Amino acid sequence: MLPVDLLVAPRWLVPIEPAGAVLEHHALIVDAGRIVACAPLDMALSQYQPRQRLDLPHHAVLPGFVNAHTHAAMSLLRGIADDLPLMDWLRDHIWPAEGAHVSPPFCADGVRLAFAEMIRSGTTCVNDMYFFPDTTARVAVEVGLRVTVGLIALDFPTAWARDADEYLHKGLELHDAFKHTPLVRTIFAPHAPYTVSDAPLLKIRKYANELGIGIHMHVHETAGEVAMAVEATGKRPWQRLRDLELLGPDFIAVHMTQLSDEEIAQAAEYGVHVVHCPESNLKLASGFAPVGRLLKAGVNVALGTDGAASNNDLDLLGEMRSAALLAKAVAGDPQTLPAARALQMATLDGARALGLEHEIGSLTAGKSADFIAIDLSAAPTQPVYNVLSQLVYAASREQVTDVWVAGRALMRDRMLLTLDETAALSRAAEWRQKIKP
Template identity: 50%
Template sequence: MTANTIIAADTRINARWLIPIEPFGAVLDHQAVILQGSRITAVLPQADADQKFRTRETIDLPNHVVLPGLINLHGHTAMSLFRGMADDLPLMTWLNEHIWPAEGRFVCEQFVQDGSRLAMAEMLRTGTTTFSDMYFFPEATAQAAHDTGMRAQVCFPLMDMPTMWGSGPDEYLAKGADLIAQWRGDDFIMPAIGPHAPYTVSDGPLTAAVALSEQTDAAIQIHLHETAFEVEEALKLTGKRPTERMADLGVLGTNSQYVHMTQLNEVDLDLLAKTGGHIVHCPESNLKLASGLCPVQTLIDHGLNVTIGTDGAASNNDLDLFGELKTAAMLAKAVAGDATSLSAHKALEMATLNGARALGRDQELGSLVAGKLADLIAVDLSDPFIQPVYDPASHLVYSNHGRAVSHSWIHGVPQLQDGRLTRIDVPDLMLRVRDWQRHILS
């Protein structure tokens, strides 16, 4: 390129601050992000962009910080329609006496379509551009996400008992194999395998899930070591801790994601460090259900990739990943007894690049680097509750709320413009939500 060459591109985003995630800890002033199609063409100072690029559209964000879109690595999206329905209860009471009976009565394909759209509206509004789902009727969630243009890892459910989605493990695995075949290689939908938990899936189906993962390269996501009761019962029934049983069955591995992980000892840590895999920390759900505290800094110190998820809105009760980051960062300090644990930059990395690593897409997602996919967000820092701005990274984690997100792009396509969703018909969605509320109350 000669000194006088001007490059044409689609969109230029001028940001007061930019946090690219790579390199780690960087906060850049007065940067321009150049988008061409679905990709980031360049990230450079605005003065340099003036000399090198001409774009069809320029978006000036003089009070904003721009960063990669957030990745919510665990949730049950359709359960947004159960938000606030059964609060202030321990996990097993919540599941056995409230959630599972309600699912048996109300969950169907239409419930999942509408509940997923409600969840996606909230996630897009608060900065999430990629999410992971584990729920019934995964075909409906995958289609809803694809139609909206949102990236999603969609884990089909696997458990021993019959549900509204199937008669048992054989049917779940057959339907799941079809889901993987349908969406494999798609830019937006990443089909995956979702065995519910060690206490709901026996050895045979778990072994079959591992075989399916090896055949298709689909990831496995499982709730693991969520409560002390789970670990105690496993020891009584099998003589092994859940991680030991999962290791024996081949579930632990570099293509697996372990959700919650609040009850860990040195045996667990050594197994995890040896076999690899990814931890999905869900701090607010763990706190609300009194499940336990995940030792995040210890896991990081053991070389494990720690990501973050909200869990479902029925146990959180929101899907605002920025709020989750604040809770995670402060909780990590208390658990470790060290105020330097899980810094603001490390927390942001957990919700971006670490999530991309768990999905096997860190070469495409998770940081603002030329050549990567154009999934990014802008957060308005002009509001009084964020001012004055000394350190944008610190403000994003400790002072911010997801509602300060003003813009987002996925695959280069605007999803949020000045706080307004572009791909979801919110009034129509709210009518559907109110219909479900009346139906559930009746």
């Protein structure tokens, strides 16, 4: 028998690949942080000798969720300003609070609070866009969460940098510092078309090509943003980005609520990835991403929570449910986004957006052992007729019991193992007193 580190025996195994598959009485075999096999349990027990066995008789085991767009440190601004339009929310509340308080300690404490919430919600990979990304990367390494950190860029000064050149300089330094760190990736993160001018965007495209890393940007978030750009330049933001040659298979466009048929066709043509943040868009009344039309055109659509200041949670299970329901309502078709595809958006499609589909996103031999377990024995998810439907339409984050990244347990039986949650909550309370005494 072949010695291995871990054998996981759940009631149901949901590998994501092949699409819609649910395996019963199967085992997940893990060794040296990677998936060795998904095999029938009897066969696995006859071929492998695990050093640890994890029996989960009431659980579904599936790939960890990929939060393809968030601002983790903004968890410390959760609820500071609600029920406002996007630009009022940003200019009158968020930007002033950030100007007064954002610092490396703020980001470290905010990220720890966010990571505690995300792990408890089944997220194993985070694509983050915020200031002091070096701090976010260090906390991710400390906690053991997989992260893609945004090399933020803006035209105006913040606590992180004075101007566009300094943002790019610091970003390149961060990329070099973490390029050999296993769980950390980098991605250029120009904030939005209305906050970054042409010259820095052209430099970002040049560096992205040279380094082989992607670009992550808010695009067409609101009708007002698009109208403002047309009035100022005569171009919709999408057209400007296309003219600057930013669009391509390494480009992640976040929100995308305002799209013409031509723009959707171009997104497919260029291989652009879209990150849908349904709950943030709903709360800010930003509009509805045309998910059904994007999928029909062949565009890869992933899911993100956005930040806790505009959502106000970091729960991919909730986001997945909202995305599935909203897509049906917008399209007027209950088949627009079925459960299996919504689950794929939260896992494999998020991995594809980040260029990590060969590493994570499905329970496939050779991939990293990033997986979660969800207990379906509770009243809200009984009886189980269709596992995928229960996961998307009924399960809550309180039912996530186990979270593993690269074969390492971050949470076992609902207990966080790599993060001091009590300390994170204490620091959050201290920040609340500083920010709004």
